[in-house]
Amino acid sequence: MSLMETVYQQLHEHSFVETAEEFSKDWCWRSKSWFAVQKNKNGDFSIPVAINCLNAVKVKIALAHLRRKRLGSLVDSDIQILGEVKAVLEDYLLAEHRIAAVADDRNESTTRQEP
Numbered sequence: 050m051s052l053m054e055t056v057y058q059q060l061h062e063h064s065f066v067e068t069a070e071e072f073s074k075d076w077c078w079r080s081k082s083w084f085a086v087q088k089n090k091n092g093d094f095s096i097p098v099a100i101n102c103l104n105a106v107k108v109k110i111a112l113a114h115l116r117r118k119r120l121g122s123l124v125d126s127d128i129q130i131l132g133e134v135k136a137v138l139e140d141y142l143l144a145e146h147r148i149a150a151v152a153d154d155r156n157e158s159t160t161r162q163e164p
Contacts, residue, residue, distance in 0.1 A: 051087075051088075051093040056138065065130075069085060070082070083098075096142070099138055106134050109127075
């Protein structure tokens with residue numbers, strides 16, 4: 050199973066997306082048929098689409114943190130699931146494409162040098 054399918058399946062199972070068309074448009078910023086076309090040709094995320102999806106996940110995480118202030122721990126599972134998706138996308142971009150600029154902030158504190 051491709052990373053694209055894995056990410057979609059995880060988001061779908063936890064009700065973040067209802068359809069592949071919604072995933073294509075709202076999470077990957079592509080046409081509504083993008084997921085179906087990629088799946089049909091055994092494709093996967095390209096670098097720009099993986100970054101688009103990662104950015105969408107980061108926005109959803111930020112919104113979940115805001116909802117947590119109003120609703121308390123009810124949204125903790127959403128934050129955890131989205132965090133897992135974020136980590137998978139970041140690991141993919143780093144391991145497969147050596148793109149660390151979108152890596153998690155947890156790495157910044159260990160690599161930053163104090164003046």
